[in-house]
Amino acid sequence: MSDEEDSAPAVKKSRLFYGSLEEKERQRITMETASSATTGSDALKAGIRAGNINISSGETMEMEERVSERQLEALAEFERRRRARQITVSTDDAEVKAGLRALGEPITLFGEGPADRRERLRSVLSVVGPDALKRPRKDEERAKRSRDECLQTWYHEGPASLKEARLWLARYSLPRAMRRLEAARALKEVAEATKTIRQQELHKSLRNLNNFCSQIGDDRPISFCHFSPDSKMLATASWSGLCKLWSVPDCALIRTLRGHNTNVGAVAFRPQAGISLDRSDVSLASCAADGTVKLWNLESDEPVADIEGHSDRVSRVSWHPSGRFLGTTCYDRSWRLWD
Numbered sequence: 001m002s003d004e005e006d007s008a009p010a011v012k013k014s015r016l017f018y019g020s021l022e023e024k025e026r027q028r029i030t031m032e033t034a035s036s037a038t039t040g041s042d043a044l045k046a047g048i049r050a051g052n053i054n055i056s057s058g059e060t061m062e063m064e065e066r067v068s069e070r071q072l073e074a075l076a077e078f079e080r081r082r083r084a085r086q087i088t089v090s091t092d093d094a095e096v097k098a099g100l101r102a103l104g105e106p107i108t109l110f111g112e113g114p115a116d117r118r119e120r121l122r123s124v125l126s127v128v129g130p131d132a133l134k135r136p137r138k139d140e141e142r143a144k145r146s147r148d149e150c151l152q153t154w155y156h157e158g159p160a161s162l163k164e165a166r167l168w169l170a171r172y173s174l175p176r177a178m179r180r181l182e183a184a185r186a187l188k189e190v191a192e193a194t195k196t197i198r199q200q201e202l203h204k205s206l207r208n209l210n211n212f213c214s215q216i217g218d219d220r221p222i223s224f225c226h227f228s229p230d231s232k233m234l235a236t237a238s239w240s241g242l243c244k245l246w247s248v249p250d251c252a253l254i255r256t257l258r259g260h261n262t263n264v265g266a267v268a269f270r271p272q273a274g275i276s277l278d279r280s281d282v283s284l285a286s287c288a289a290d291g292t293v294k295l296w297n298l299e300s301d302e303p304v305a306d307i308e309g310h311s312d313r314v315s316r317v318s319w320h321p322s323g324r325f326l327g328t329t330c331y332d333r334s335w336r337l338w339d
Helices: 021-050 069-086 094-102 114-128 134-150 160-188 191-207
Strands: 221-226 233-238 242-247 253-258 264-269 283-289 293-296 305-307 314-320 326-330 334-338
Touching: 069 114, 094 114, 191 242, 233 264, 242 264, 283 314
Parallel strands: 264 314
Antiparallel strands: 221 233, 233 242, 242 253, 264 283, 283 293, 293 305, 314 326, 326 334
């Protein structure tokens, strides 16, 4: 190490400032302003002497006020914030979420709390207007009133045939319902271990099921299929408008039922078809997208009768277990029961 480095470091003397720095800065700004004003005044006098500035005519010119787009945006933002402060928003978080949902906004954002959600709703309302939230509420109340009116119970006097059909259905269904209840009570008394064993045996038999045969049903999609009550036939419905009967188990085509001109939605066997009914009796029913419902027997390729009354697409048909009544469901939100 050198001698200079061995020497003790010099002690830095502290400097003390008296008075306020704010006062010093204010004095400095005042002096600069005065000097610039003096300089500007001298420049103006020099311009007048040189003839570059003429103030003898007394004419004045108004400067066009140009406001930049940035200033307009700032003014619009200030106005929007002012409107937002005047909008009253509910403190119930559920109502705030419902308001955001009604305006098409996400009900919550990542990391957003109830207070932030209220401010976001207020900000949206300041843009679209506070009345935008009242319109969806009015529409919702109107829809609710219409739903309540639809749920009201009303009665009208039906024909005598409807009364007879209902009595017949009651006499047919109530005894069978009693037998089902008795079977359910008997099943309830079976031990849980016995039920488990039966279920395991059923699953074991289901695992051994294999595809027995396969057949191309149509060149268009197959929409529905239904086995006959005696399990000797299979009826298929297709979007081509054709219904076909197949023999079971060899899958040989028995008959093609032609009558629909558009997509067939469903085909169903009558409960007694092929067992107790004559082959010339009505054995099948089918429905299509054009609202037609057709009845078929097992002898003819053409329909036995047409059921008319639907004005829209009929999606499904199903027979009552008695075989006397046929139910149809339609896309006009109605279903009908035919004798």
